[in-house]
Amino acid sequence: MNDHDPLEDLLPRLKESAPKDFARRVRLGLPVRRRAVWWPEGLAWAPPMVAGALAMLLLTLFLQMPPEPAAPEPTARVVRFELLASEAQEVQLVGSFTQWETGHIRLQGPDATGHWTVELTLPEGRHEYGFLVDGHLWVSDSLAELHREDGFGRLNAILEI
Amino acid sequence: MNDEPDEKEWIQRSLEGDPSAFSCLVLRYQDVAVNLARRITGSRTDGEDVAQEAFIRAYRKLHQFDPVREFRAWLLGITANLAKNHIRRRTRREDREQVDPLLQEEQHDRDPRLAALTDAMEALSASERAILTLKYMEGYSVNDIATILKIRQSAVKMRLARAREHLLNHPLFQEENSYERS
The missing domain is CATH 1.10.1740.10 (RNA polymerase sigma factor, region 2, helix turn helix motif)
Known part of the structure; x- marks a missing residue:
């Protein structure tokens, strides 16, 4: 009488491993979920704001040229900004479209999943932005497609419309 | 875990x-x-x-x-x-x-029983293949498998018995059994 189950020996030997690039493939397929990247509290976030404001000022001066006749109407697009920050008390959106000034755009939230959201109509072009959490923490949108160093060791998210 | x-x-x-x-x-x-x-x-x-x-x-x-x-x-x-x-x-x-095909050539060469087993499993239902895999390759109990697959324990037992019978009736195992009996 032999009670040994031959399947116990053979079936485990059929096990195969995932291909080496499997985790990368999964990563590429994950849906974009806005992620909060918290900067150290000790670092002030003012420098990038000042740099951005200066850049906008220079750009504004540069663009003060004689009016061009019959300029085409720029197109615009509604953009949804989203940040997961369930513990936050307040989230603001700060960017080139606010002249890097705070207090203009506050996100609604958090919802049941901890997300803060706001929808904006932005003109075509290139916009830089970041999130300001609880008035003092600068949060980068790390899942934005493009980023740019602001010269102070941080990254601003870039949105191309 | x-x-x-x-x-x-x-x-x-x-x-x-x-x-x-x-x-x-x-x-x-x-x-x-x-x-x-x-x-x-x-x-x-x-x-x-x-x-x-x-x-x-x-x-x-x-x-x-x-x-x-x-x-x-x-x-x-x-x-x-x-x-x-x-x-x-x-x-x-x-x-x-x-x-x-699932198995690579080198596996066939190493042990022809693996190829036979793979072929035999193809005749099973998807549910039976899932149960065999979870039990023999991942070590789950009938109770765990029932939870994972969201089916009754009795269904797991029945399908497991049917799948085992199908595989063990393969000529490969029949030959082994006859050797053991002789």
């Missing part, structure tokens, strides 16, 4: 939107998920696609995951369900002839 603190942290960070934390979960469980999906679909590439979809589904539904449960079992349940749905769609498309 889900008691490991790093896994709970990975899940929490994934819920907070950190894909790198979810990648840690992928690296830990990719082998079991891919293997189960390959076994159920009977195809290497289909199995990989199904397992990939299972991880993405798990990421999307992570807020529904009950931390009391084992993440591995929860993931395998998603994988098995997607694999069975995949087979139904594939059957409708009648493209089974395009299915790539």
